[in-house]
Amino acid sequence: MSAKAQKKAATGATRLRDFRHSLPMELLKAREAAMARFRPLLRKHGLTEQQWRVLRALSEYDSVDASELATRSFLLAPSLSRILQHLESENLIRRSYDEADQRRLVVQITAAGKRLFDQVAPESESLYNTIETEFGTERLESLYELLAEFYQVLDQNSSNTE
Amino acid sequence: MSAKAQKKAATGATRLRDFRHSLPMELLKAREAAMARFRPLLRKHGLTEQQWRVLRALSEYDSVDASELATRSFLLAPSLSRILQHLESENLIRRSYDEADQRRLVVQITAAGKRLFDQVAPESESLYNTIETEFGTERLESLYELLAEFYQVLDQNSSNTE
DNA sequence: GCAGTATACTTAACATGTTAATTGAATTCA
DNA sequence: TGAATTCAATTAACATGTTAAGTATACTGC
Numbered sequence: 001m002s003a004k005a006q007k008k009a010a011t012g013a014t015r016l017r018d019f020r021h022s023l024p025m026e027l028l029k030a031r032e033a034a035m036a037r038f039r040p041l042l043r044k045h046g047l048t049e050q051q052w053r054v055l056r057a058l059s060e061y062d063s064v065d066a067s068e069l070a071t072r073s074f075l076l077a078p079s080l081s082r083i084l085q086h087l088e089s090e091n092l093i094r095r096s097y098d099e100a101d102q103r104r105l106v107v108q109i110t111a112a113g114k115r116l117f118d119q120v121a122p123e124s125e126s127l128y129n130t131i132e133t134e135f136g137t138e139r140l141e142s143l144y145e146l147l148a149e150f151y152q153v154l155d156q157n158s159s160n161t162e
Numbered sequence: 163m164s165a166k167a168q169k170k171a172a173t174g175a176t177r178l179r180d181f182r183h184s185l186p187m188e189l190l191k192a193r194e195a196a197m198a199r200f201r202p203l204l205r206k207h208g209l210t211e212q213q214w215r216v217l218r219a220l221s222e223y224d225s226v227d228a229s230e231l232a233t234r235s236f237l238l239a240p241s242l243s244r245i246l247q248h249l250e251s252e253n254l255i256r257r258s259y260d261e262a263d264q265r266r267l268v269v270q271i272t273a274a275g276k277r278l279f280d281q282v283a284p285e286s287e288s289l290y291n292t293i294e295t296e297f298g299t300e301r302l303e304s305l306y307e308l309l310a311e312f313y314q315v316l317d318q319n320s321s322n323t324e
Numbered sequence: 325g326c327a328g329t330a331t332a333c334t335t336a337a338c339a340t341g342t343t344a345a346t347t348g349a350a351t352t353c354a
Numbered sequence: 355t356g357a358a359t360t361c362a363a364t365t366a367a368c369a370t371g372t373t374a375a376g377t378a379t380a381c382t383g384c
Contacts, residue, residue, distance in 0.1 A: 023293070023302075024196050025215065025236055026309045031189035032236075033313035036320060038186070039342090048342090048369065053187065066333070074187055074194075079370055081334055086369085103332040103379045131185070135315050140185075143312060146305045147188045151195035153297050158198060201372090210339065210372090228363065241340055243364055248339085265349050265362045328382085335376070341369080351360065 037127050045120050050075060052120070054083055058093060058109040059117045065098060066105040092116060199289050207282050212237060213245055214282070220255060220271040221279045227260060228267040254278060 035049060042052050053073040058064065064072070070080045084107060087093045092113035098104035109117070132140050197211060204214050215235040220226065226234070232242045246269060249255045254275035260266035271279070294302050 022215075022218075023290070023306070024193055024200070024211070026306060027189055027193035027196065028236060029313045030309045031186055031193065033316035033320070034186050034189065037316070043343090049186070050370065053184075056184075067331095074190060076371070076373095077333065078335080078372080082370075085334095101332085101380070105333065128185070131316065134319055135312055139308065139311070142304075143308045144185070144188060146301065146308060147192045149301070150297055150305060151191045154195035154199065154293065157296055158195070205373090212340065238341070238343095239363065240342080240365080244340075247364095263350070263362085267363065326382105326384095328384105330381070331379080333377085333379100336374085338372090340371070343368095344366085346365070347363085349361080349363100352358080354355105354357095 034131065037131060038124060041120065041123050041127060045116065047116075047120070050079065051083055051087060052124075054080070054087065055092065055109065055113060055117050056121075058107060059114065059121075063106050063108045066107060069107055087113070196293065199293060200286060203282065203285050203289060207278060209278075209282070212241065213249060214286075216242070216245055216249065217254065217271065217275060217279050218283075220269060221276065221283075225268050225270045228269060231269055249275070 039049065042049060047055070050073070053075070054069065057069055057072040066077070066080060066084070069075075070077055073080070075083065084093060084095060084105075088095050091110055094108045094110055096106050096108075098106050135143075200214075201211065204211060209217070212235070215237070216231065219231055219234040228239070228242060228246070231237075232239055235242070237245065246255060246257060246267075250257050253272055256270045256272055258268050258270075260268050297305075
């Protein structure tokens with residue numbers, strides 16, 4: 001028998017619930033399925049998923065400080081710090097310091113950054129629409145709602161014990 | 163005005179759907195909310211989330227080859243390769259080569275690995291139950307179903323054009 | 325006005341994610 | 355059977371995730 005996957009006979013030892021029911025992994029699979037659609041597009045434009053999140057957040061503002069940007073692009077400060085340095089080196093964003101509070105980094109998208117955004121955004125939107133069509137608008141809406149409820153409930157209850 | 167977040171007046175330029183409606187990011191937020199509950203436990207035992215996924219998958223088998231393990235723990239080959247080397251250096255797993263096909267790496271959990279698993283699993287299960295209680299069993303089931311449907315639909319349609 | 329503390333960001337260190345290239349083994353088929 | 359191809363795993367290179375430590379600025383209270 002070639003060792004492909006010899007399922008262990010159920011012993012008395014610890015068993016978790018069926019591995020199928022691993023919530024973080026199911027969320028990861030769904031996310032990966034979606035990202036697999038967007039990654040080729042971003043790659044074509046030399047962007048990572050995270051860099052795109054930053055550009056996308058910046059496209060909505062004239063200027064944002066780094067903390068706000070981290071929240072909006074859902075990135076941790078160290079990651080954002082590196083990403084901003086990288087984006088600046090490619091002249092897609094500008095960094096400066098808030099006059100009123102020198103600790104704060106103020107970030108702006110450049111004209112080149114905006115052009116790149118305007119180039120990618122329609123294609124991204126199109127891919128999103130494809131997903132919506134395949135999965136169905138209603139189910140997609142349900143998914144959005146459940147996801148938001150889920151993290152709101154968990155974040156809420158977590159913040160109590162911190 | 164201290165630059166906190168100067169929302170840009172709506173111009174004629176490209177606008178994506180509302181930023182809330184970024185599916186990959188919503189999935190990421192949900193996943194992060196869940197992982198935030200498990201990470202302290204894993205950390206206490208010196209494990210990363212991915213290492214735990216591997217141990218968990220291995221706990222169900224006497225021996226598995228690396229490809230199968232990658233599928234079950236949802237890790238890419240390069241990541242799994244590094245993780246297995248690390249876990250072996252800590253004597254939590256054993257690696258060997260399939261006699262019938264020397265390309266295949268056969269992986270087994272060690273006694274020490276099983277002990278660690280048995281130590282972490284109950285606590286992990288407990289945390290999971292807490293989440294289920296907070297969010298509600300029914301909504302959680304709905305979420306599982308939607309997630310599985312989602313990635314099945316997307317993966318299915320993706321595999322056609324590859 | 326200054327010591328102590330808090331805040332915002334960066335750097336460091338290590339692990340993983342992602343893609344491409346590489347290595348070695350098995351398979352195919354002329 | 356042997357060259358070409360396929361396959362399984364690893365390595366390489368660069369980007370990000372995660373936690374801790376570091377740095378500079380701002381605030382607080384005495």
